[in-house]
Amino acid sequence: MNIENRFLLRNGRIVSVTRAPAKTMEVLTPSGLDVSVKEPRDEFFHAPIGQAHPKYWKLKSLDPNQQRMLQLKYSGLNKTEIGIAVADL
Numbered sequence: 030m031n032i033e034n035r036f037l038l039r040n041g042r043i044v045s046v047t048r049a050p051a052k053t054m055e056v057l058t059p060s061g062l063d064v065s066v067k068e069p070r071d072e073f074f075h076a077p078i079g080q081a082h083p084k085y086w087k088l089k090s091l092d093p094n095q096q097r098m099l100q101l102k103y104s105g106l107n108k109t110e111i112g113i114a115v116a117d118l
Contacts, residue, residue, distance in 0.1 A: 034114050036106060041069035044077075044104045046114040062115070064100040077104040 033047045047063040065074035077100050078088050084103065088096055101111050 036110055036114070038105050040105075042105055043067045043074075044106055044110075045074055046101075046104075046106075062097050062101070064097065064104050066104055076100065 031047050031049050033045060036044045036046075038044065043066070045065045045067070047065070048061050049063075064077055066077045067074045078084055082088075082103070084099065088099055091099065101114075106114065
């Protein structure tokens, strides 16, 4: 069972942060997080950084933990909301 938090931003964008349950006790790190966004005009959720995004190639060169942190940063969440999302999951 996945654990999910959704945040509604002022511009109407919905950010979904999902974490699969861990099989062992571990420190919460962004490695198990999945970040998706949905614009008001969109029908489905998608990754915050797609192939057309200027930071896409930088994202591909990072390790998985850094990739997820970059996706959280560009999802539109502020630092407080990112802290809530990581702490709740």
